[in-house]
Amino acid sequence: MIQIPKGCKDVLPAQVYAWHKIEDAARAVAEAYAFKEIRTPVFEHTELFSRGVGDTTDIVNKEMYTFLDKGGRSVTLRPEGTAGVARAFIEHGLAGGVLPFKAYYLISAFRYERPQAGRLREFHQFGCELYGAAGAAADAEVISLADRFLKTLGLKEVALQINSIGCKTCRARYHEALKGYFAPHLDEMCGDCRSRFEKNPMRILDCKEEGCKAIAAGAPRMLDYLCDDCRAHFEEVKRLLTAAGIAYTVNPSIVRGLDYYSRTVFEFVSAAAGAQGTVLGGGRYDTLLEQVGGRSVPAVGFAAGMERLLMVMEAEGCMPPADMGPACYLAGMDGASREKAFLLAEQLRGKGISCEIDLMERSIKSQFKYADKAGAQFVIVLGERELAEGAAQVKDMRNSASECVKLEELADYIQRRL
Numbered sequence: 159m160i161q162i163p164k165g166c167k168d169v170l171p172a173q174v175y176a177w178h179k180i181e182d183a184a185r186a187v188a189e190a191y192a193f194k195e196i197r198t199p200v201f202e203h204t205e206l207f208s209r210g211v212g213d214t215t216d217i218v219n220k221e222m223y224t225f226l227d228k229g230g231r232s233v234t235l236r237p238e239g240t241a242g243v244a245r246a247f248i249e250h251g252l253a254g255g256v257l258p259f260k261a262y263y264l265i266s267a268f269r270y271e272r273p274q275a276g277r278l279r280e281f282h283q284f285g286c287e288l289y290g291a292a293g294a295a296a297d298a299e300v301i302s303l304a305d306r307f308l309k310t311l312g313l314k315e316v317a318l319q320i321n322s323i324g325c326k327t328c329r330a331r332y333h334e335a336l337k338g339y340f341a342p343h344l345d346e347m348c349g350d351c352r353s354r355f356e357k358n359p360m361r362i363l364d365c366k367e368e369g370c371k372a373i374a375a376g377a378p379r380m381l382d383y384l385c386d387d388c389r390a391h392f393e394e395v396k397r398l399l400t401a402a403g404i405a406y407t408v409n410p411s412i413v414r415g416l417d418y419y420s421r422t423v424f425e426f427v428s429a430a431a432g433a434q435g436t437v438l439g440g441g442r443y444d445t446l447l448e449q450v451g452g453r454s455v456p457a458v459g460f461a462a463g464m465e466r467l468l469m470v471m472e473a474e475g476c477m478p479p480a481d482m483g484p485a486c487y488l489a490g491m492d493g494a495s496r497e498k499a500f501l502l503a504e505q506l507r508g509k510g511i512s513c514e515i516d517l518m519e520r521s522i523k524s525q526f527k528y529a530d531k532a533g534a535q536f537v538i539v540l541g542e543r544e545l546a547e548g549a550a551q552v553k554d555m556r557n558s559a560s561e562c563v564k565l566e567e568l569a570d571y572i573q574r575r576l
């Protein structure tokens with residue numbers, strides 16, 4: 159028996175309604191902020207991610223699904239959505255169009271990680287990206303969108319944490335401070351962190367090894383090294399969030415797992431989102447577009463993990479009720495009434511009324527049993543007598559009341575009672 163690859167999940171029809179709820183909320187909220195959907199390829203040239211996400215990150219070093227295609231080019235299944243959107247924005251010359259550019263996406267993404275609760279190899283994201291606006295209002299708008307999205311799903315116990323990781327200038331000073339702090343501990347740190355020390359010491363703060371985490375706990379904090387501009391930007395983001403009534407805490411240890419961020423970074427966390435705890439993460443990334451070949455355009459965005467959202471919704475009791483069954487089940491008896499049921503179902507479907515008929519050649523008793531199990535609201539019986547009179551017997555399964563209804567009035571009758 160061939161089984162599903164490790165770290166992937168099937169979404170069965172009985173579960174998909176909850177995905178629809180998240181996707182509908184995502185679209186509605188994103189569009190309320192005037193974001194439009196963007197679709198980019200599932201795979202990109204590997205270089206996009208190594209340059210964009212950063213070659214000192216775990217994602218690029220350990221987790222990418224990279225392969226040579228038949229033409230010998232190195233391509234990678236997207237580990238996230240931001241780099242692809244940035245590439246499309248540059249490639250289509252959108253920086254020369256109307257700004258800000260605001261796009262959202264619902265995508266699958268791929269990371270070769272060790273699967274556990276809330277951590278998959280194929281997972282799904284709802285993400286939003288805003289390009290062209292450098293001011294704190296753009297950060298606040300994107301955070302507000304994320305917050306409203308989570309609230310629309312009914313989530314109450316997901317907490318917003320924010321931080322600032324500064325710009326190139328203030329981060330250079332911070333890197334020196336980090337190096338000074340970590341240098342005496344290098345022997346106790348993992349091999350990855352020793353190379354991070356040289357290339358990008360801030361990545362050490364994101365290490366998952368217990369020993370490194372313990373050392374990192376006492377490291378200097380970026381917030382103490384912000385330059386005046388970055389500090390003013392962060393203060394303004396916080397002021398706007400407070401003015402909008404969006405609760406947050408400042409968590410100086412948020413550095414994010416991708417290299418492209420600058421200034422504001424944020425995460426929405428919940429104890430119910432698996433070992434990682436982060437349901438949604440994002441931030442400002444003012445240098446990414448330049449890094450992947452465009453001109454300098456300020457940017458801010460986030461992505462939420464759909465599977466983690468589902469875990470949190472389950473834990474908070476926010477799962478929507480399961481989908482209802484069809485509006486009508488049209489029971490057939492003999493050949494003539496079965497054919498009539500088929501044709502009548504076609505007519506009703508044409509008017510937007512969902513219908514099922516018997517495709518299993520069941521007895522009338524079994525058809526009623528099936529209709530009940532399937533959750534049909536009405537069972538329509540086309541007996542010999544009813545057919546002769548051009549009518550049908552309609553049973554309302556909610557209260558078992560039956561009524562004889564003329565066929566030409568059937569659609570109206572059902573629509574009024576749904």
Ligand code: HAM
Pocket residue numbers: 237238239240269271276277278279280281282283285286287415416436437438439440441443458459460461462463464465466
């Ligand atoms: P990220 O923090 O790597 O950021 O991922 C965003 C969200 O995707 C996480 O908070 C989590 O819910 C979900 N996620 C990530 N990896 C997995 C996994 N292996 N299994 C299940 N869920 C996962 C980004 O991807 C950035 N592109 C976000 C962004 C957009 N920043 C600016 N714009």
